[in-house]
Amino acid sequence: MPTPFLARAVSALRRFFGRPPSAEDAHRDNNRLYFSGMHQQERMLADRPRMDFYHTAIERHIHPGDHVIDLGTGTGILAAFASRRGAARVHALDHSPILKHARSLAVDNEIKNVDFISGHSSKFTLDKPVDVILHEQMGDYLFDEAMIPNVCDLRDRLLKPGGRILPACFEFYCEPVQLDTTRHVPFIWNLNVKGYDFSSMERQRPQDTDYYRLCGNDGTLVEHFLAEPAPALTFDLHTVNEATLPKDLRIQKTVTSPGRIDGLVVYFRTTVDDDLQLSSAPHDPGRAPHWGFRILRTEPADYALGDVIEVSLTVARWHDVDTWRWAHAPAAVSVSTEPALV
Template sequence: MSGDDYFKEYERVEMQRLMLDDRPRTEAYKSVILDSRNSIKGKVILDVGSGTGILSMFCAQAGAKKVYAVEASAMAKLSKEIIKENNLSDVIEVHQCLVEELELTEQVDVIVSEWMGFFLFHEGMLSAVIEARDRFLKPDGVIIPESADLWVAPCRLPRYFDYWDNVYGLKMQTLGKFQRENQKEPVVTDVEEMDLMAEESVVKSVVLKTVTPDELKQFKFRTLVPATRDGKYQGLCLWFVCNFSIDEDNLFFLSTKPGEPKTHWKQTAVVFPFDIEVEKGDPIAFEIVFRNRLDDARKYSIEVTMLDPEKEEHPTPCYCKMTKCVVIQKYLEERSNREEDDENILVDDEDDEGQS
């Protein structure tokens, strides 16, 4: 999707309806804005990628002094009418342009943006938020959301593997194998919580006030985790969690983790061309690398490397089934029991002294 196609996609009413119907997403923004009125009331707000203007209107309802809504697509024209329809034109000023082209006569107190893409960064607008922050945000200003984490966990993907075992009573594993071997891109899909095969890990954390473009060009994550159940290890599941908390009294999070209320982002799966049978406790090791694509700065390529658990450094303690880790677990458990016994003896001695 080229830059022009990206903005044309957001002109479609169907796309806007999809996002508006995403209740976890929309309610998260509505809750943090309306329940944090003290951080919004009387303030100047910049809404980056404002779309229909719904976040701008939430800010106006919360008492914002002025809201600058920036939308590059033709949706900006419709949003002006929507804002007028809600009698908020005196507060909200719509600009149809890129953030890079925006000119304001004042600095802003708050930047609000629904910038997240698939697996947080892909086809997102974080670069535009950074541009807006560097040009327009006051030093003591805040950004909504405040931070975000990208998570990963090994998973099974029955939709891409088991489905082909029985298609109307017939086997079509040949077609399934062909699909997996030619699956060059990650897929956006719903992954069930029961399909996660190991504990999740944070791949990348970003704090919106401090993140820089350079640290987003490429990043990687290497880990070793024990399988938490028996089954087929068939891919990696990616999702994100955003922290919307702009003050200590109001804590809000938006999670796209499997098992949480479904969002239009769903989850992103890196589908392996083959599956690996694992038992609970088996070590799973991998490295995942994210690279900003040269042909489109909004997109990322993902590269996964399977690692040999025998050659990887294990955390301490590690709860996998490898002999060295089992021995360390046993040693730490015995040491903990001895320390607990020593503490109990000390307490008993103090009680005896108190009674004498």
């Protein structure tokens, strides 16, 4: 997940030179810088569940003679998998400087039928459509790398009727959790340290949205889920559109493991052929480790067995997590527990 510091630095430069950045500009600049770093590429390549998932999906669903777009190719490894599977041509897109390494790696590995294209996918065109769009556009919050607008734009312009998107089927989770007591850090206004009361600090609540979100890679940070996990939202990239995504999710969760709610854990799962899954869930033994799960911090509250919690998540723009707002409360009215299907 790109760091806010990079986006702010680039935004400051834009302001200095007289052009205020749009949210889309900031996001693209952030991604361009973040994914050009060797360490981030190392983390993705060394993520065995991630690489196993993609290698298997490509072996199953890219066929000799296929024409393929690899969106966000990075070091080009997924494009290379597709090439070795027999794809006639792979168009590997990326707007990061990492593309120079992808080109040299392809030469070193004798990959000859991949075209590496520098620039944003929205500017890419072809004379005829492709058979497959291959991508890895999932962020820690699932939506925060603009997966839906980017993939759907290519789908609508450049994918053959009946063509395939890999991966396409996603589940988004937003679950109430209690965090590990020894490592949980409450809001400062909830602290009383040996009689020194910090409650007055609530009047000084930070306005920085990053303050209210945490990132975790160690699943033991989540002591337990208060309810049985179930997707809050499911969608298929073959049919979804950004405009059809709900902006207001309200889900009831029945408490099966009593405890204190410290936040809402956000993670995703994607599936190919029902039996091939990739997950960022904190307690999934096969979770893909380079993704962090995200904690949306909340005011604490204790819930007993059988209590019903209403979780709400309201967004203005799914790909911009600064626009997300969330809450929990004891449920007062009946709200659907089924995931939103889009």
